Structure formats: C-alpha cells, structure tokens
Amino acid sequence: MVGQVNVSDDVDSSSNERIFPLWYHPIYTNGIHPDARFPRDRYELLLERLTKSTVFSNMEIHTPRMIDKENLLLAHEKSYVDRFFNNQLTDKERKRIGLTPWTESMIERTLFLVGGAMEATHHAIMYGGITGNMAGGTHHAHREFGSGYCVFNDLAICALDAIEKQGIERVAILDLDVHQGDGTATILENEKKVVTISVHCEKNFPFRKASSDHDLVLPSEAADEEFLKAVRKALEICIDFQPNLVLFQAGVDGLKTDALGKLNVSRKGMRMRNQIVFDTMMESAIPLVVFMGGGYAKPIDHSLDAFFDLFADAVIWNNKWTNEKQCEG
C-alpha cells in the first residue's frame, strides 16, 4: 500500500504495486520570466513537497522530450506553429497568451510541456491506470492563437494523436478547471470520436464562451455540494460515451482561496472531486491522464495543497487499477 517503501530497484512483475508516473521538467518553472504574473514557482514547490512525502516511494518522475512540430499540427494551424517556432509571435499575440515578459525559453518550455503530456498519454494507453504531467491542461489555446496562459492545446493534441495514431476509438476530455475549456471545445467541435465536457463558473474567463459537447455551468460562489453534483453529472456523461481513454483537466482554481476562481470550493471538496474521478475511472478500467490545470491562490500555498492532494490521491488510486489487459504482452 501507499507509504511503504520499495526495498528494491528491480522490477518485480509479481508485485501488485503500481508506480504512478509523472512527467516534469525544471523548465516548467524556469522557462517563464520571473516577473511574469503567472505563479511559475508552483511547479518547483510542488515537486519539492511530493519528493518529501510518503507517497513519493510509489511515484516516478519522468523527464519529457520536446514535442515535434508534426504533432502540434494535429490541432494547430501551420502558420501559427511556424511563427511560434521562429519566435515571431506579435506582441499582441504574446499579450493574449499572457506569460509576459516573453522570453525565448518560452519556446522550449512549451515544447517540453506538450511533450510531457503526450508521453503521459502514451504511457496510459500502453499500461493503463493513472499517469500525469505536472503542468499543462492548456485548454484556452485555439487552433490559430494562444490565450489565457496557454500556447498550444495539449488536451486536443493528445486526444487527436490517440485517435489518429494510437488506435484509440473514443476519448473523453473531462475539464473540471473553474474556467471553460473553450479552445478544446472549438478545436474538437467536429470530432465525433472525442467528447468534450466542461464544468466551469459562468461569470469567469473566457467571457465569450465556446460550446463544448457538454457544458455544466455553475453560478459564482457555488460551493462544494453544487460543484460535486455537477462533477457527478459530468462523470455520468463521460461514462455514457464509453471512452477508451480519459484526459482530465484537473485545475484547482475553483478553490475559494483562488484569485481567479469565483467558486467557493473547499480543499476537502476539491479532494473529493478528484477521488470521485479516480474511483469512477479505475472501477470502469479506463486509463486516465491528469493534466494539472489552473491554480492561482495568493499566497500560492492553498493551490499547492490542492495539487499535492491531487497527485497523492493519483498514486493511491493508480494502485486500484485491475484491468487484466495490463498483463498482456
């Protein structure tokens, strides 16, 4: 069980212990300018907390490779991708993304970040259970422009890669960040093999909403009970679609202490949200990929608490994966 220390580095195929694989790169923090409004330290601080915790013995940190251009083109227009690669986005485009002051290392950071998401997704497809990327969930990125701290849409890219290249029949994107997954919704609006489900706060960014396949809209200041009711409804819709893979945008900016949230969800409520998602997917033997999503509490500690809970519970629930398929080959 969780908390036990692995006594051997050897791979023991008879062991029931599953290791939760999490993709992370120091550039997730360092690639953002220190003066940016975005709380870039959250990645570094979260890793530090996880490293010191008892669950860490059942985690494995993987370093991603950079995504290649071809995969970005699954979800994005060529001219946007080319201009990004050549560091030629306009000031207006950079401002809309918001990770300013812009630095050239934003290019590498973005490519590592989407690479991490893709590798976590491939691992989930191959071995089942829960995997994660300790960044991303960049759901405001549209086909031809970035927005709201999002350059490329990792959820859409991974979903399209899964159905077009990995032989997956149906993918569900379960977006429980407080903000609507508008970029994901528009990129995938005509894609029948992917269902987009977004639970979000009505009066919040983006102010011009897109149409997901399913939008579950909450009023400002909705608290745990109402939030969890919407989460359960979203999970019903998700399971009805019979997905072979679920991509979970797990933003914790619905916390009452979040500066950009406008919902009133407690740490306990947020943790229950995660546990309901993990429980449903492991019961149904559906591989799940965690995309970190938003979290902007001031001070950042409250977001870190909730992100810590998220990944610690992912470790625990990953051990509940019992699909026989994991033993094949």
Ligand SMILES: [Zn+2]
């Ligand atoms: Zn958000």
